[in-house]
Amino acid sequence: MRFFLPALGLLLAACGAQPPTPTYHAEGRPALLSEWGMMSVEGGHLTLAEAVEPYDLNSALFTDYAGKLRTIWMPDGTSAEYREGEVWDFPVGTVITKTFYYPVDEARNMLRGDEGLIVADNPETLDLDRVRLIETRLLIRREAGWVALPYVWNEEESEARLMRAGYSETLTLAEAGGTTQTINYLVPNVNQCAGCHATNNTTRELSPIGPATRHINRDFDYAEGRQNQIAHFIAAGYLDNVLDRALPRAAVWNDPDVPLNARARAYLDINCAHCHNPVGPADTSGLHLNIDAPEDPNLGLCKPPIAAGPGSGGLRFGIVPGDPENSIFIYRMDSRQGDIMMPELGRSLIHAEGVDLISDWISGLEGSCT
Structure with a gap:
C-alpha cells in the first residue's frame, strides 16, 4: 500500500x-x-x-x-x-x-x-x-x-x-x-x-x-x-465589511427599466473615463466622462474640440443637444478608422448598440449650441 x-x-x-x-x-x-x-x-x-x-x-x-x-x-x-x-x-x-x-x-x-x-x-x-x-x-x-x-x-x-x-x-x-x-x-x-x-x-x-x-x-x-x-x-475575506453604508451602483447600460441618462453615463464611464477624466491620459482634451462629472461643457455639451483634424469630422461640438448626427461623439463612436474611432483601443468593430444608446441620450438632451 x-x-x-x-x-x-x-x-x-x-x-x-x-x-x-x-x-x-x-x-x-x-x-x-x-x-x-x-x-x-x-x-x-x-x-x-x-x-x-x-x-x-x-x-x-x-x-x-x-x-x-x-x-x-x-x-x-x-x-x-x-x-x-x-x-x-x-x-x-x-x-x-x-x-x-x-x-x-x-x-x-x-x-x-x-x-x-x-x-x-x-x-x-x-x-x-x-x-x-x-x-x-x-x-x-x-x-x-x-x-x-x-x-x-x-x-x-x-x-x-x-x-x-x-x-x-x-x-x-x-x-x-x-x-x-x-x-x-x-x-x-x-x-x-x-x-x-x-x-x-x-x-x-x-x-x-x-x-x-x-x-x-x-x-x-x-x-x-x-x-x-x-x-x-x-x-471570502477579500474586503472589510462595508455593508453598513450606502454603496454606489452603476447602471446596466442595456437595461430598459433604468433611466436613459443613468445608462448613458454608466456606458461612458466604463468605456471612456479611464482616459477622459480630469487627470487621465486625455486630460488635455478637457473632456470629462467619469460618472460624477457635472453636465457642463466638460461633458461635451456644446464643447468644441481642442485639436482640429479628422477626429472632428468637420463638426463643431462634442455633443449638440437633440442632434446626435451633428455631434462629434457619434461621429467617432460610429467609425472603425484608426485616427477617428473612439475608444481608439480595444475594438475593431463598431458597437452598434452603444452608438444607439448614446444617440438616444443626445436626442433627449435639451438646449442648443450657439
Missing part, C-alpha cells in the same frame, strides 16, 4: 486531476498561464482554482462582442480596502485575470459573447465545447505597483502562452440571419496595456479599472447560489 499511494498521486497528477494552486510571482514574467495556478483546463472545462473568485460588472468595456470571465485572487490573510468612488486598494500579491472568449455553435461558428449566453452548467467555469478561448490578461500587484501580462491560448485550448509583444488574429463573427463580421482581434503588448490602465497621466502607474464598488455592486450566480458580489467578497 505504501508504494501504491505515491503511484496513485503521480497518476492523478498526470491525468490533470490535481487542482491548480494559485501562485504569486513577486518578480519575472512566467511564460505559461498555468504557472500562476489561477485556472486550469480539466474535463473539457476551464476551471478556477480554490479562492479564485469570479465577478462581473454592471456595465463593461466593449471589446468586439467578446465574452469575459473575470477573477480576483489575493494571498491568504490579505484583503482589499474600500475606497470611495475609486477602485479598491488591493494588497501586494493580488492577481486579477480577465479571460476573453467567444461562444460557438455546433459548427464552431463564433457568436457574440456579451449577451449573457450560458456557456457552462456551472457559471464559474467555461465549457470548452461551447466557447473558443482567445486570451487571458493578468494584472499583478507587486511591491513597485501593478504589472500587466497578456497570455494567448493555443488552438487546443490547453494552455496560454505569454505574448509580451502582443498578438493579432483575424476572426469571423457569425450574426443573425447568416451574415458575418470580420474582427481584427488585437491582444495588446505589455506597453499598450498602459493605454487604458494608466488612468493617471501624471504618475503613469497602472491600475485596475473594473473593481470599483459601483461597477461590481450587483448579484452573481455563484455555484452555491445567487449572491451580491460585495457581500460575497466580504464573506
